[in-house]
Amino acid sequence: MTEDAQAVKLYLDDLTIGQRFTSPSHVMEIDEIREFAGRYDPQFFHLDEELARDSLFGKLAASGWHTAATTMRLLVQSLPLAGGLIGAGGEISWPRATWPGDRIHVESEIVTIAPSRSKPERGLVTFRSETINQDGEIVQVFTPKIVSWRREPPSGK
Structure with missing residues (x-):
């Protein structure tokens, strides 16, 4: 979906199962990585290049939560759901680190659509969203359940 498509809700x-959406990209700048980590995940391997050399990562890495927050921004830009993106749970994993300078984007696919039985004006849509770096490597997998609204509730309910 492009930014022009954002006008279409x-x-x-x-929505259909298998429908796909692609976000714009975002570069994970080192200053942004340090700023996020300093505020929300102040661990040495996110803040100090020298100390990070002796960590599991071997060099400075972005916080997984920073990758998640950036992914959320990219999802907002690429999933034009009426009523916004209201989460109702999900799973997240980080199969590899996000590094300074990585250019990431998100590719999302609808995996389930479940109209609500008790609230006919809405349903839950499950996406599989892969955050991918410039080398085609998956740095995050997020499977959110998102509340989705109907244009009109089914009649007779």
């Missing part, structure tokens, strides 16, 4: 009725 999608409802539960517009």
